[in-house]
Every structure is written in structure tokens, then in C-alpha cells.
Amino acid sequence: MFLRSRCSGVLYRSLSTLPAFEHLLVTEPKKHVAFVQLNRPDKRNSLNPKLWKEIGTVFDHLAEDSDIRSIVLAGSGKAFCAGIDLKEGIAKLTAIFQDDSSDVARKARSLRKLISSFQNDFTAIEKCPKPVISAVHGYCIGAGINVISACDIRYSSSDATFSIKEVDIGIAADVGILNRINKIVGSDSLTRELAYTARDMTAQEAFEYGLVSRVFPSFDDCLSASIALAETIANKSPIAVQGTKLTLNYARDHTIEDSINFILTWNQSQLQSEDLIKSAMAAMSKGKEKAEFANPLIIKKATDCDGSAMFNTGIFAGRTAFITGASRGIGKEIALKLAKDGANIVIAAKTVEAHPKLPGTIYTAAAESEFDRLTASCVRSCTFA
Numbered sequence: 001m002f003l004r005s006r007c008s009g010v011l012y013r014s015l016s017t018l019p020a021f022e023h024l025l026v027t028e029p030k031k032h033v034a035f036v037q038l039n040r041p042d043k044r045n046s047l048n049p050k051l052w053k054e055i056g057t058v059f060d061h062l063a064e065d066s067d068i069r070s071i072v073l074a075g076s077g078k079a080f081c082a083g084i085d086l087k088e089g090i091a092k093l094t095a096i097f098q099d100d101s102s103d104v105a106r107k108a109r110s111l112r113k114l115i116s117s118f119q120n121d122f123t124a125i126e127k128c129p130k131p132v133i134s135a136v137h138g139y140c141i142g143a144g145i146n147v148i149s150a151c152d153i154r155y156s157s158s159d160a161t162f163s164i165k166e167v168d169i170g171i172a173a174d175v176g177i178l179n180r181i182n183k184i185v186g187s188d189s190l191t192r193e194l195a196y197t198a199r200d201m202t203a204q205e206a207f208e209y210g211l212v213s214r215v216f217p218s219f220d221d222c223l224s225a226s227i228a229l230a231e232t233i234a235n236k237s238p239i240a241v242q243g244t245k246l247t248l249n250y251a252r253d254h255t256i257e258d259s260i261n262f263i264l265t266w267n268q269s270q271l272q273s274e275d276l277i278k279s280a281m282a283a284m285s286k287g288k289e290k291a292e293f294a295n296p297l298i299i300k301k302a303t304d305c306d307g308s309a310m311f312n313t314g315i316f317a318g319r320t321a322f323i324t325g326a327s328r329g330i331g332k333e334i335a336l337k338l339a340k341d342g343a344n345i346v347i348a349a350k351t352v353e354a355h356p357k358l359p360g361t362i363y364t365a366a367a368e369s370e371f372d373r374l375t376a377s378c379v380r381s382c383t384f385a
């Protein structure tokens with residue numbers, strides 16, 4: 001269960017809304033930092049279909065959770081992850097191609113769907129806008145090394161063993177490692193040696209190869225350093241950090257010209273954040289002042305814009321809303337909800353009858369031309385005063 005130590009803000013969303021996980025532990029060791037642990041220690045955290053799916057689900061949720069700014073991923077027990085569950089995972093694959101009731105085209109489509117869904121569960125880590133740090137100990141093989149290749153930063157303890165193991169079970173690796181590894185490390189020759197042979201690689205070799213950026217004497221040290229790193233990241237502007245992750249990912253996959261255009265367009269809006277001023281002032285204070293940053297989203301996700309998250313929260317209380325088209329339909333509903341929410345509302349409509357259900361409001365029955373002028377000037381200024 002995800003326990004939150006404190007809540008803040010009128011649109012606070014409890015993380016108890018995270019789904020219940022069977023094979024994951026999710027905690028919040030520091031403010032704004034989520035800690036996700038693969039939790040099938042008796043099976044060396046090998047990925048059965050349930051755990052595999054839960055990885056995608058948790059990162060999809062954490063991506064949407066505005067209060068979480070960085071994430072640490074680790075394994076519980078003796079290993080990070082021993083790859084696909086050789087019983088349950090392989091059974092799921094063979095059930096498809098050994099099904100005599102299907103022809104080869106249909107089996108292929110079913111397999112494609114399954115592999116694609118397995119891929120997406122790991123790609124959720126890469127797509128999550130918050131930096132993800134993997135803290136690896138013990139075995140990290142097959143599907144496990146695919147998982148960490150989707151992470152932003154990899155730390156390990158000195159006992160870690162890595163292997164691109166797939167050829168040993170008769171598979172060309174298809175859930176990300178072959179596609180991401182050479183974007184992470186600089187040695188195509190060593191990549192090929194490792195992928196063709198499935199041989200074990202020590203933590204020291206992984207460090208020299210560039211797969212992990214730090215090696216620690218013990219798992220405890222590795223985990224503490226990973227959480228400390230996540231906390232450092234979480235204390236920075238989330239607007240700046242998440243824009244940085246998106247830009248680095250984009251730059252990795254595009255030309256310099258394309259990606260420099262990407263950050264140009266991105267920052268023409270994101271640079272206007274209050275975080276810039278706050279960060280600059282903190283920098284000028286030479287560490288005497290610490291900047292505190294608001295969460296980047298006050299609404300959890302787009303699907304919450306059905307009114308339930310926006311209204312009845314108090315955020316409009318005392319503010320002034322100018323609503324055009326307020327005599328009926330959506331305009332009327334919004335006006336009523338805002339009035340109930342404590343806002344001062346100014347309404348305009350083409351029809352002349354005052355609206356009886358909007359007490360205490362200024363009713364503007366504008367003539368057609370006046371209404372258009374009013375609407376235009378409203379759009380030019382802003383809706384909320």
C-alpha cells in the first residue's frame with residue numbers, strides 16, 4: 001500500500017488510489033520520491049505475467065501523479081530480477097503457438113499483441129516524465145536487464161550480475177534491451193559479444209561498459225545513494241527536470257536540428273514558469289534560501305476534467321470568472337458550479353432574460369454586436385481575474 005506522510009493543496013489526491021498490487025511494493029521514502037520494489041523474492045523477482053503487467057501499471061500511474069517527482073526501482077530479496085518467469089511466462093507464450101485451433105496467421109497476431117503489451121509495460125518507464133533510477137543487486141538478467149535499460153539512471157551494488165540472457169532460452173530479445181543498449185553504452189562490439197553469448201557480466205564490467213554509472217559495496221549503500229539521488233532530483237523544479245527528461249529522450253531519437261526545435265517550442269511556454277524566478281533567486285542566495293516548487297499539474301489527468309476534480313475544491317472561491325454564453329447549456333452549468341464554488345461571476349448571454357438561478361451575479365444581456373466585442377475582449381484579457 002502506498003502511504004503518504006502529508007497532504008497539501010486543495011486538489012490533493014491520495015495515493016491510496018493506486019491500484020492494489022500483488023507483486024509490487026510502492027512506498028514514499030522521501031517527499032515526492034516513489035520507491036517501487038519488485039516483490040517476488042522467493043522466485044528471484046522473475047516476471048510472471050501479473051508482475052510484468054503491474055510494472056506497466058505502476059509507471060503509468062506514477063507518470064500521472066503530479067506529487068511524485070522521481071522514482072527508485074529495485075528488487076526485494078536476493079536479486080533485482082531473474083528474467084521472465086520460466087514457468088508462467090513461457091507458458092503464456094507457448095499457449096498461443098501450440099494452440100491447434102488457430103492457424104499461423106492468427107497465432108502470429110495473438111503473439112504480436114502479447115509481445116507488444118510486454119514491450120509497452122517496460123516502455124512505460126521510459127515514457128514516465130519523472131526520472132527513474134534503478135538500484136540493482138544480485139541477478140539482473142533477461143527481462144531484468146530490459147527493465148533497467150528503460151530507466152534513466154542505473155546504480156548497482158558490487159554483487160550484481162548482468163546478462164542479456166535471451167539467446168539461452170531461444171529468443172532474440174524483444175522487449176527493449178537490443179533497441180536501447182547502444183544508446184546507453186558506447187561499445188557495439190561488447191554489446192554483440194554479450195547478446196550473442198548471454199554470458200554474465202560483473203558489476204565492475206557493467207560500470208566500465210557504461211551500463212551502470214556507480215557501483216557500491218553493498219545493496220544498502222546502493223539503495224541509500226539511489227534514494228538520496230532521487231531526493232536531490234525531487235527538490236529541483238519539476239518543470240525543469242521533466243522537460244529535461246523529455247528533451248533528452250527526444251534528442252536520443254532525432255537529429256540535432258529536430259531536437260533543438262523541440263526544446264525551442266517546449267520552452268516557449270515552459271520557460272514562463274514561476275520556477276525560473278524561484279530557482280534563480282535561490283541560486284543568487286548561494287544556498288541560503290531553498291526554492292519550493294508547486295506540482296506541475298493541479299489536475300491529475302485529462303479525464304478528470306469532467307467537473308468533479310475542477311469544482312467543489314475551493315480553488316475558485318473569491319476569484320472572478322467571466323462566462324460568455326451563460327444562459328444555457330455548458331455555459332450555464334459552469335456558471336452555476338462556479339457560483340456554488342464561491343466565485344464572483346460575471347455572465348454574458350445573447351438572450352435578455354436574467355438568469356434566476358444565479359444569485360448575486362452581474363448579468364450582462366449584451367446585444368449581438370456588443371456580445372461579440374465583449375467576447376473578443378474577454379479572450380484577449382483572461383477569463384479569471
Ligand SMILES: CCC/C=C/C=C/C(=O)SCCNC(=O)CCNC(=O)[C@H](O)C(C)(C)COP(=O)(O)OP(=O)(O)OC[C@H]1O[C@@H](n2cnc3c(N)ncnc32)[C@H](O)[C@@H]1OP(=O)(O)O
Nearest residue numbers: 042043044046082083084085086087115139142143165166
Ligand atoms: C515476449 C517476452 C519475451 C521475454 C523474454 C525474456 C527472456 C528472459 O528473461 S531470459 C532469462 C530467463 N531467466 C533465467 O534463465 C534465469 C533462471 N534462474 C536461474 O538461473 C537462477 O535461479 C538464478 C541464477 C537467477 C538464481 O540462482 P539462485 O541459486 O540464487 O536461486 P535459485 O535457487 O535457482 O532460485 C530460487 C527460486 O527462484 C526460482 N526462479 C529463479 N529464476 C526463475 C525464473 N526465471 N523463472 C521462474 N522461477 C525462477 C527458482 O525456481 C527457485 O524457486 P523454487 O524452486 O520454488 O525454490
